[in-house]
Amino acid sequence: MSNRWIVSIVLLVVAVGSVVFHLMTPWWSTPIASNWGQIDFTINLTFWITGVIYVAVILFMAWCVYKYRYRPDRRAEYEPENKKLEIWLTVGTTLGVAGLLAPGLIVWDKYVTVPKDASEVEVVGKQWEWSYRFPGKDGKLGKTAIRFINSDNPFGIDPKDPNGKDDILIEDTGITLPVGKSYKVLLRSIDVLHDFYVPQFRAKMDLVPGLVTYFWFTTTRRGTFDILCAELCGVGHHAMRGKVSVVSLADFQKYLGEQSTFEQSQKEARLRNEKKEKEKAAKRAVKDMKQTARN
Amino acid sequence: MADVGTVGLEQVPPAEVEEMELFHPKSFATKYIWSQDAKIIAVQYAGTAVAIGMVGLVLSWLMRLQLGFPESFSFISAKDYYQFITMHGMIMVIYLLTALFLGGFGNYLIPLMVGARDMVFPYVNMLSYWIFLLAVLVLMASWFVPGGPTGAGWTLYPPQAILSGTPGSNAGITLMLISLSLFIIGFTMGGLNYVVTVLQARTRGMTMMRLPLTVWGIFVATILALLAFPALFVGAVMMTLDKMLGTSFFMPAIVEMGQQLTYKGGSPLLFQHLFWFFGHPEVYIVALPAFGIVSDLISTHARRNIFGYRLMVWAIVVIGGLSFVVWAHHMYVSGMNPYFGFFFATTTLIIAVPTAIKVYNWVLTLWKGNIQLTLPMMFAIAFIITFLNGGITGLFLGNVIVDVPLSDTMFVVAHFHMVMGVAPILVIFGAIYHWFPLMTGRFLHTGLGKFHFWVTFLGAYLIYFPMHYLGFLGVPRRYYELKDTSFVPDSAADLNAFITVAALAVGFAQIVFICNIFWSAYKGKPSGKNPWKAASLEWQTPGLPPGHGNWGKELPVVYRWAYDYAVPGAKDDFIPQNVAPDQVEMDSDRKETAST
Numbered sequence: 001m002s003n004r005w006i007v008s009i010v011l012l013v014v015a016v017g018s019v020v021f022h023l024m025t026p027w028w029s030t031p032i033a034s035n036w037g038q039i040d041f042t043i044n045l046t047f048w049i050t051g052v053i054y055v056a057v058i059l060f061m062a063w064c065v066y067k068y069r070y071r072p073d074r075r076a077e078y079e080p081e082n083k084k085l086e087i088w089l090t091v092g093t094t095l096g097v098a099g100l101l102a103p104g105l106i107v108w109d110k111y112v113t114v115p116k117d118a119s120e121v122e123v124v125g126k127q128w129e130w131s132y133r134f135p136g137k138d139g140k141l142g143k144t145a146i147r148f149i150n151s152d153n154p155f156g157i158d159p160k161d162p163n164g165k166d167d168i169l170i171e172d173t174g175i176t177l178p179v180g181k182s183y184k185v186l187l188r189s190i191d192v193l194h195d196f197y198v199p200q201f202r203a204k205m206d207l208v209p210g211l212v213t214y215f216w217f218t219t220t221r222r223g224t225f226d227i228l229c230a231e232l233c234g235v236g237h238h239a240m241r242g243k244v245s246v247v248s249l250a251d252f253q254k255y256l257g258e259q260s261t262f263e264q265s266q267k268e269a270r271l272r273n274e275k276k277e278k279e280k281a282a283k284r285a286v287k288d289m290k291q292t293a294r295n
Numbered sequence: 296m297a298d299v300g301t302v303g304l305e306q307v308p309p310a311e312v313e314e315m316e317l318f319h320p321k322s323f324a325t326k327y328i329w330s331q332d333a334k335i336i337a338v339q340y341a342g343t344a345v346a347i348g349m350v351g352l353v354l355s356w357l358m359r360l361q362l363g364f365p366e367s368f369s370f371i372s373a374k375d376y377y378q379f380i381t382m383h384g385m386i387m388v389i390y391l392l393t394a395l396f397l398g399g400f401g402n403y404l405i406p407l408m409v410g411a412r413d414m415v416f417p418y419v420n421m422l423s424y425w426i427f428l429l430a431v432l433v434l435m436a437s438w439f440v441p442g443g444p445t446g447a448g449w450t451l452y453p454p455q456a457i458l459s460g461t462p463g464s465n466a467g468i469t470l471m472l473i474s475l476s477l478f479i480i481g482f483t484m485g486g487l488n489y490v491v492t493v494l495q496a497r498t499r500g501m502t503m504m505r506l507p508l509t510v511w512g513i514f515v516a517t518i519l520a521l522l523a524f525p526a527l528f529v530g531a532v533m534m535t536l537d538k539m540l541g542t543s544f545f546m547p548a549i550v551e552m553g554q555q556l557t558y559k560g561g562s563p564l565l566f567q568h569l570f571w572f573f574g575h576p577e578v579y580i581v582a583l584p585a586f587g588i589v590s591d592l593i594s595t596h597a598r599r600n601i602f603g604y605r606l607m608v609w610a611i612v613v614i615g616g617l618s619f620v621v622w623a624h625h626m627y628v629s630g631m632n633p634y635f636g637f638f639f640a641t642t643t644l645i646i647a648v649p650t651a652i653k654v655y656n657w658v659l660t661l662w663k664g665n666i667q668l669t670l671p672m673m674f675a676i677a678f679i680i681t682f683l684n685g686g687i688t689g690l691f692l693g694n695v696i697v698d699v700p701l702s703d704t705m706f707v708v709a710h711f712h713m714v715m716g717v718a719p720i721l722v723i724f725g726a727i728y729h730w731f732p733l734m735t736g737r738f739l740h741t742g743l744g745k746f747h748f749w750v751t752f753l754g755a756y757l758i759y760f761p762m763h764y765l766g767f768l769g770v771p772r773r774y775y776e777l778k779d780t781s782f783v784p785d786s787a788a789d790l791n792a793f794i795t796v797a798a799l800a801v802g803f804a805q806i807v808f809i810c811n812i813f814w815s816a817y818k819g820k821p822s823g824k825n826p827w828k829a830a831s832l833e834w835q836t837p838g839l840p841p842g843h844g845n846w847g848k849e850l851p852v853v854y855r856w857a858y859d860y861a862v863p864g865a866k867d868d869f870i871p872q873n874v875a876p877d878q879v880e881m882d883s884d885r886k887e888t889a890s891t
Binding site for chain 2: 004007010011014018021025026027028029030038039042043046050053054057058060061064065068069070071074075076077078079080081082085086089090093094097100101104105107108109111112126127128145146147149151156187190191192193195197199200202203204205206207208209210211213224225226228229230231232233234235236237238241
């Protein structure tokens with residue numbers, strides 16, 4: 001049997017040490033770069049409510065272990081139930097839980113309600129890289145389907161959809177966005193489950209092949225932020241990285257102007273293919289001539 | 296109940312069911328190998344579960360070596376790492392914890408605690424173990440097939456699990472799914488035994504509300520298993536068909552590495568719903584037996600009745616029921632209909648209430664108790680702390696909006712290890728120190744036990760408590776390596792190294808524990824009968840350890856609940872369940888009670 005001083009003191013150290021660790025830890029949420037500060041608020045509220053209970057219960061246990069240490073000439077108190085105490089504890093816990101759930105659901109309601117003035121941007125995920133698409137001047141993204149995907153049309157945009165012509169394609173693992181704007185991020189996977197996670201934005205959502213999922217956020221400060229895939233997607237999961245650069249509106253317009261549209265990419269693809277066909281035909285002609293000369 | 300009882304033998308209702316005819320084995324093989332005795336089957340389950348658990352433990356060391364010292368262990372590739380985390384998770388949750396709690400503790404304790412001679416279907420019970428063993432062997436076989444075992448994560452999500460970008464996407468995933476199906480078949484056989492034995496084979500006088508909480512915990516957990524495992528079974532069959540026959544239950548149209556696949560129209564989310572409809576009750580299948588057992592450890596070693604027994608039973612049942620309507624809290628960012636988030640966050644936070652009540656009642660059993668700081672009690676106290684911690688971090692994740700930044704980060708890994716890996720395992724250790732004397736007539740060595748306790752409890756706390764903060768930072772889970780980021784400080788790498796060292800130390804302590812078990816079985820200090828002076832029935836058998844048929848010629852008769860400790864007026868500080876009122880030695884000199 002262990003000296004009960006040791007056990008009580010260890011329990012004390014665990015409770016106090018955990019609080020001290022929390023207050024002094026260098027590992028904490030990275031500074032936020034979006035409008036979702038309310039998530040941070042809800043987290044802190046949860047820490048307060050649950051932290052008080054955690055410390056209180058452990059300290060109470062430490063005291064009980066000391067005060068009610070075994071003595072052969074003593075007896076425990078025989079008390080199968082204590083209705084009043086049990087009711088108070090149940091009511092108190094219910095109130096504490098409600099105090100967490102209510103603010104949490106209020107913020108969740110905001111999370112699932114996209115503001116009307118949000119622009120759209122699409123994030124496309126595939127094993128193991130990100131690419132992006134803006135709707136272009138018409139403000140509409142062209143329809144896509146898996147069957148349209150090929151090396152000339154990696155985004156799988158329907159060539160017959162007029163809305164797709166001016167879509168701006170970003171075939172790069174990084175994307176640039178303007179500061180101070182709200183975005184509904186449309187998420188599309190062409191192969192497996194992925195998740196688009198930028199810790200500084202707090203918001204994230206899985207990409208599900210066969211569906212288009214979404215989340216929304218507002219950029220609130222400039223900077224460059226890491227994209228981390230947050231749903232195990234195969235052997236390259238940890239390497240599926242990217243960057244979001246949040247810049248001024250002027251810089252963003254410049255950036256957009258430098259990108260090609262779907263229509264341009266289709267033209268380039270056509271020219272490329274025509275050139276290839278010509279080269280192939282020329283090679284064939286030379287081969288035929290040589291053959292004829294030999295005969 | 297605040298007296299020694301008034302109902303004598305004549306007033307105890309007669310048995311409702313005829314006494315069962317046991318199989319009487321004659322040869323070594325039928326006694327110890329093809330045994331139908333639940334006590335032997337329990338040891339078989341426990342031995343197999345612990346053996347495969349050691350494989351899971353070694354895998355965790357390999358994972359931690361990679362995470363703690365990413366540049367140093369070049370023999371661990373990304374493919375290896377993902378296979379390690381998958382097998383580690385599946386082994387620990389299903390093949391260790393579920394098998395040990397239900398097949399190990401359930402088989403040994405249920406017949407003894409309810410006053411039966413054995414389980415009600417002994418032949419099927421025997422079969423259930425051999426099917427479990429086959430399931431384990433099939434799972435281990437996946438190490439030896441081309442491509443190796445699956446690396447899809449223990450959650451096995453499609454489409455990735457059966458596509459070439461994930462390790463083991465051919466034979467590996469197929470063997471995993473076959474192994475799980477075998478496991479489920481075996482556990483249905485065992486589960487029927489546990490449930491029907493508790494309902495039908497209780498001895499005279501043993502009403503449901505006189506059962507020890509150990510039985511309630513395992514009983515409700517088994518009901519959960521019987522209802523939840525079919526969802527996993529169905530998901531496994533459908534995924535096998537998608538892989539082998541090219542069906543599209545879970546597979547939408549896909550371009551895989553530049554190739555258009557022939558799948559079309561399937562839903563990856565359907566698998567997730569099926570998996571988690573099983574997966575959430577599964578964690579309660581692990582937790583409820585732990586809750587029940589720890590109640591009995593605390594009350595016995597604090598020499599006090601469990602506080603609020605009726606509410607404890609109610610809480611177990613309500614937690615079990617609610618566990619079926621919270622599953623999609625594992626899917627908050629899955630892309631499912633966002634409005635489901637409101638429903639599941641509400642049910643998830645509601646389930647916190649009965650769970651919290653249980654924590655209060657364990658602590659209130661210590662209050663005004665007469666606490667002996669034996670090893671079972673120490674492990675029980677450590678359980679309360681780590682379960683409180685793990686349960687609280689569950690409140691973070693259950694509140695849907697808080698889960699958004701934290702999901703798929705190390706916060707989740709820290710949470711589920713603390714609440715399911717550390718807390719129930721501490722109960723298992725406490726339970727082994729507690730019931731070892733019943734099974735062997737000897738104590739486990741106390742010095743080695745104290746070493747095991749302190750290193751395990753403090754080491755596990757040092758591993759998982761700081762890990763939550765990596766999650767707050769945004770460090771993802773299931774990453775082979777996290778190369779440079781703009782926001783993770785260098786000190787996080789130091790923390791990872793520290794956690795690895797702590798993990799190896801805790802691992803070493805388990806080897807010491809295993810040695811203690813083998814040594815003490817032969818050389819341990821003799822304990823005599825009922826050394827802890829427990830009131831429950833399993834300690835009252837005529838033989839030590841309990842022999843064939845458990846009770847000798849006559850089944851016991853029960854006159855009281857399992858918690859008559861410190862009954863006012865009684866001479867001893869406990870009254871076993873099978874002691875009739877007129878046999879209780881009364882005490883003329885009142886002793887000092889806790890309240891005076």
